[in-house]
Amino acid sequence: MEHLIEIKKIRKVFKTGTVATNALRDVDLTINKGEFVSIKGPSGSGKSTLLNIIGLLEDYESGSYKLDGVEASSLNDDQASELRNEKIGFIFQNFNLIAELSLYDNIEVPLIYRGMTSQERKQRVEESLRLVGLWGRKEHRPDQLSGGQRQRVAIARALAGKPSLILADEPTGNLDSEMAASVMDLLYQINEMGNTIVMVTHDDELASKTQRQIQVTDGVVKQCDTETELLKEQEASYA
Numbered sequence: 001m002e003h004l005i006e007i008k009k010i011r012k013v014f015k016t017g018t019v020a021t022n023a024l025r026d027v028d029l030t031i032n033k034g035e036f037v038s039i040k041g042p043s044g045s046g047k048s049t050l051l052n053i054i055g056l057l058e059d060y061e062s063g064s065y066k067l068d069g070v071e072a073s074s075l076n077d078d079q080a081s082e083l084r085n086e087k088i089g090f091i092f093q094n095f096n097l098i099a100e101l102s103l104y105d106n107i108e109v110p111l112i113y114r115g116m117t118s119q120e121r122k123q124r125v126e127e128s129l130r131l132v133g134l135w136g137r138k139e140h141r142p143d144q145l146s147g148g149q150r151q152r153v154a155i156a157r158a159l160a161g162k163p164s165l166i167l168a169d170e171p172t173g174n175l176d177s178e179m180a181a182s183v184m185d186l187l188y189q190i191n192e193m194g195n196t197i198v199m200v201t202h203d204d205e206l207a208s209k210t211q212r213q214i215q216v217t218d219g220v221v222k223q224c225d226t227e228t229e230l231l232k233e234q235e236a237s238y239a
């Protein structure tokens with residue numbers, strides 16, 4: 001198995017005045033290419049902090065994080081942005097689409113920043129909008145769509161850059177249960193196509209449907225899937 005994410009003994013402390021919050025305490029976590037992993041846990045437990053570190057949006061006090069073999073702490077800000085643009089697609093609870101732009105332009109703009117030719121951009125935009133079933137609505141603006149459809153556009157935007165990793169922060173948090181189910185179906189589908197997905201969720205039922213669940217409690221990570229327990233037992237028996 002190829003490791004896409006390798007986190008060892010990561011600590012993150014937020015200091016505000018004299019108050020220090022230990023947001024992550026000696027976190028170890030490995031995620032392989034092609035996995036669909038959920039991160040769950042109570043409010044304030046450290047889920048977003050962990051996702052932000054994985055997304056190269058946040059630094060850390062100590063420990064090591066390798067994304068596709070590259071040590072994150074060795075990168076300066078520009079290098080981190082470059083790696084983030086190249087390797088990571090983000091999906092947010094609030095969709096983060098640009099209200100004034102058509103669906104087509106929403107997906108194309110990040111590709112312009114990546115320096116793609118217009119022909120390549122057109123192909124990527126069409127491919128990804130077709131995949132989420134919204135090519136016919138390409139000239140519409142986000143406010144002309146339902147919440148579920150907006151999230152599908154955000155997923156298309158994340159996919160269009162052909163990232164190695166998709167990070168989703170409560171992707172169904174603003175959707176009713178029917179729309180949430182259709183967005184989850186789409187995430188399963190793109191995972192089956194080979195995409196690695198890491199999703200933060202409060203919802204135990206959604207989490208239970210992913211291949212692996214990471215439980216975060218008070219900054220401590222516990223992997224609570226049967227697969228990992230089996231691996232640990234195997235490793236122990238080989239040691």
Ligand SMILES: Nc1ncnc2c1ncn2[C@@H]1O[C@H](COP(=O)(O)OP(=O)(O)OP(=O)(O)O)[C@@H](O)[C@H]1O
Pocket residue numbers: 014015016021022023041042043044045046047048049050
């Ligand atoms: N910028 C910051 N400054 C100070 N403390 C912070 C900051 N960001 C997060 N924290 C603290 O770090 C801890 C972990 O926060 P984090 O946002 O990662 O939790 P979470 O599990 O994502 O919560 P939620 O589910 O409510 O979004 C919390 O105690 C939080 O108050």
